[in-house]
Amino acid sequence: MTKTAFIGTGNIAAVHAEALAQVKGADLVAVVDPVESRASSFARKFKAQSSFGSLAEALQEGGFSVAHVLTPPATHFGITKTLLDAGIGVFLEKPMAEKVSECEMLIGLAQSRGLPLRVSQNYIFHPAHLRVRKALDGNRIGPLRHVSCRYVMPLRQLAARQFGHWMFDSSRNLLLEQVVHPLSLLDDVAGPLKPVSVIPGERKAFADGIELVTEWQVLLSGRNGATVQLLVSLGASYADWSLDILGDDGRISADYLSSKASGTVPGGYIDFLETMRGGYASSLSRMAQDTGNAAAYLAAQTRLVGRSDPFFLSIRNSVRDFYSALDGGRHDMDGARGARLVGLCNEIAAASGEPVVRPKPVEHTGFRADVVVLGGTGFIGSYLTRDLVGAGKKVRVVARNTGNPARVFTHENVELVQGSIADREFLEEAIAGVPVVVNLAHGGGGDDWEAIRRAMVGGAERVADAVIATGAEKFLHVSSIAALYCGDPDETITDKTLPDPDKGRADYARAKAEAERLLLRKCRDDGLPLSLWRPGVVVGEGTSPFHSGVGFYNRERVCLGWNSGQNPLPFVLAEDVSSALMKAILDLPADELTGRAFNLVGDVRLTARAYTALLAEKTGRPLVYRRQSIWQQQAGEVAKWLVKKAAGRKVGFPSVRDLKSRGLVASFDTSAEKKLLGWQPVSDRQAFIDRAIMVHVR
Template identity: 85%
Template sequence: MVCGLAQDEKIMTRTAFIGTGNIAAVHAEALGQIKGAVLATVVDPVESRAVAFARKYKAEGHYGSLTDALKEGGFAVAHVLTPPSTHYAITKTLLDAGIGVLLEKPMAETVAQCEDLQDCARSRGLPLRVSQNYLFHPAQLKVLKALEENRIGPVRHVSCRYVMPLRQLAARQFGHWMFDSPRNLLLEQVVHPLSLIDDVAGPLTVTAVMPGERRTFADGIDLVTEWQVLLAGKNGCTVQLLISLGASYADWTLDILGDDGRISADYLASTAGVTTPGGYIDFLETMRAGYATSLGRIAQDSGNAAAYLAAQTRLVGRRDPFFLSIRNSVRDFYAALDHDRHDMDGARGTRLVRLCTDIAAASGEPTQRPQPVEHTGFRADVVVLGGTGFIGSYLTRDLVGAGKKVRVVARNTGNPARVFTHENVELVQGSIADRDFLEEAIAGVPVVVNLAHGGGGDDWEAIRNAMVGGAEKVADAVIATGAEKFLHVSSIAALYCGDPDETITDKTLPDPDKGRADYARAKAAAERILLRKCRDDGLPLSLWRPGVVVGEGTSPFHSGVGFYNRERVCLGWNDGRNPLPLVLAEDVSAALMKAIVDLPADELTGRAFNLVGDVRLTARAYTALLAEKTGRPLVYRPQSIWQQQAGEVAKWVVKKAAGRKVGFPSVRDLKSRGLVASFDTSGEKKLLGWQPVSDRQTFIDRAIQVHGR
């Protein structure tokens, strides 16, 4: 059990960060609050990222490899903040070099690797700790305080529900390491609740596992995402753990039953309370306990809200529970460096990996997934950049069906869907940010289709560099290599769709207004640059703007329908009564196929194609049908433009107070999101011979019914 957060002002430690991903920024902020701790070195295989990170957090040195950093030296401990598959090798290298390690979870991929790291750390007398940050979550610290004060007597039973959404699953990012096997999924996600249970009732042993059924999420991708687990803890304590990953409603709670009461914690709300019996008769005792619980929850929720607002307006430092858990974990590690702490040898990290391995063993062997074909001298007919996504999977299927050889380029090529393992598909990992790679990937290929998003960022500059800069790099590579056709897949977000009296056609130009939100502004800016290159530099460009793309293989909760902060409630962009420019992914692919296979380049170059289907449901009708087909109580909540603007201005005030570079919210952009303009696609249909699905019931079956259970 973690008993406290010791402080030691004598700490003077030079530190290295290995990896500069998202979690590294949180570690850097936490490290900056520790007296005497110095970020001496930053290591990242993409040296430009190491340079940028070092500059932002004032690190003294930066390197593209761990080998180079170790040669230079100058640090005593390191934070390993890299993907899980690299933890063992990097940590072993550091320990062998005499460097203590704080590493992100999980400790390693196997129990044997964990034990090897433990042995290495012990033999060299080095600190080794896995940052199980939720042990230092504010709610968990309240739980531990109640246990230390013996508020509920001996612990007899622990019950935990871990029912959580999974962003990568919703986004269908199956290339993520966690989707390789049930063990990896557990190591990535379930070490969090297991660490809490281990803290109050460990060490634990698995006594029974009931896995849920294996579900198919894509062609070739099936997963177990639910488990019921029984465990045995210390002193005869029994434990029940319910796991459900990819849920729409989140619930992470812990109940600890003792001989004399109960402790209940909610980690999403960051609250914890104790219920103990009093000396009243039964009905008064029930009322007293209910009032006490309610008042305690109100007090904690109010305090959490006040702390959040104070932090957002910079009246106090950052106070969100996730940051506090990381900060407290990092602080405890450094406070323990000068003390003989029993928890600095990686033992807990090893225990948690063993538990995840035991649970996974009851889930059966992972399904053998098809693997991409390794090609030599592959001569592609078409290159699809960003091709493993939603539209890309349909297009690749149709190209292969037409006998074409396809080179598919993606940033992450792990766990590909079955279509990408066809013998006529070459799957290549790469980024459109790399101009040399692009030219090599498309050299000698007559048709290039750009579906790559380019990436995002925290502000306009970062988004422009990623999205607009990425599109420009692709265009320059197309010009340099002499491709015959270049199909750039943009979005109707590049157009202004907020005028109900306007009819948008294939002649409508991208919105020139700079007041649009960053995504729409970047889409429009990219189109303008590409059109200029088409006019001035001979780029064989055709622009393709799909509408609100729906169908099997993507989430039905589309931002074109409304804002889904929670899946159950869709906050509309207007009253939800105007027809939406919906289109099936299969129809988008069919239009692209017409251009690739049937039309000569000169009939495409310089043209724009707005891909909107013939069945145009309103947002209200779409939501009602989705509720009916899924059996869920979904609600469409209309909003006026001025309601939305008031909310956007309130958020803008908070962000500006926090020092963020954000533009004033645009009413024009909110109007455009409502998609009230009409679309005339007769030009597209005539030139392409394109016929999207026009039967209403067929459309509903393919767009909505496919999401029913």
């Protein structure tokens, strides 16, 4: 039995744990995470014997011979070196390290100690690639002549503006985090590879101070003279990850997103029959694979079989192969492939030009803030921080991730602090002595209602208790119109409208409403200086134009509407949300704010159809708004509910009331907000279009 430790408990660790559970002769015995509560929770969930808050503690306790390193990439070298020095074999997530010299040092250390070292390049174990590998090993297409790969992928973190992620530190890091995947496939098919030429795309500005190269055309040479091409585009709206391999006697094609692979080899028929035969054979093969993939997905969702999505299978197969090779003396257990790929990424990065020097946050001593903004590095927070600094205020901005801040957060009047609203003691320290607290922190999510309630409602409660304990004068809690019921076309929502009491709402809306009710009770009973702020459908520069308030965008091209799309929507520009908050912070006394709610809805209220049509016209994209009736949506929700229930998940029956509310058919009267605040959102239609839509064209 191989006893294993996990170092790190991030998202990928859970996938590794599920995969390890399917490996005979392997046992997870220890879990390490600097947040001990996460380590212990992970250990309980996956039945590990021990959990530790540091690697040093785990090594002192001992009891394992192999470790999976599942921490952020910048830590890979140090942690892996420590493990190898301690005589522990290592299986680590990509990239192996940041520099080739670090990789070589790890390889030398592993070899000198006779220890296994491998990077989990899991996509070479992807089901589609295993079919490619089988065809190549069977010499189906003869000697390789040319390989081409397209890797055109969206980036969820980029769309969400999560620039604190390590990969946004530089274009090199983007390559190490993302492009290492297609490079691993090319290395497996035609490697080792040598770059011949690299054509980088233009450097793009994603935020003030965040500039990156995200596109490359790379020509490489492979073994036996094969030519290799790689096209990379990151942050694309349409995804395409495909591989074409041309040999002397045929061609192999693979699509890694739909998990399909097929081959074309010549037969002995005359040309037109050969073309027809090849087309039929290829079509039948793709249909069979599509059908099998769909059946496997449904079977896994209903728990008739275990998890079978291609990503999980690639991790499982990678983990299995590592453990099967532990005692086999395999040559690929020395980390060489991982080092080659780091080298390729660094060479491609070198051709992309010098990284932009980014401004850094000011390190303060004795900073006396006028305002604390919790969750302040997000969309609305960046506008508010800019406006507060412009008004001469000193701002303490608190965020869970403070890496790669936009330029506004590097101003001398801004103190950027890393922390979480889950930590009550930290909150009190951050808020102490500051008269105004603005809470933009979401609180987090979860897999079920209880987890979401703990994160969102529990987070709001901790902030409120810290505000009460420290004696702040004003507490502005930024909620959402999702907390209200907006599904009655005959109702006009005002500042007096109460949060929706219905418990059948979707988890996000329900949590927003419950948090509001809890805060209002604390305002009434405990003296919390609360004002509630509910922005409508917030748009503007710095966020995606594909807003869930307009409809459901499973793909950007098609917006599945919440209704016919003909009712005016409560749009508001982010700059107008900030201007309303600024007036409350600077101009209104606390007693005029406390206990009040402010619905922030602008004066230009396009319909979903009109917004989609304008976005399509201005961007030149073939965007479509597709109407859906409530009953069509409910049928789809019930079908999903049945699958989730069959899988054993705790989910409530879908609510028709919630679907109606998403359509935002109620009217909004913001006259009270405008009168009290002296607030005037943008009312000119063309000005709104310029700031909500045209910014995405430019």
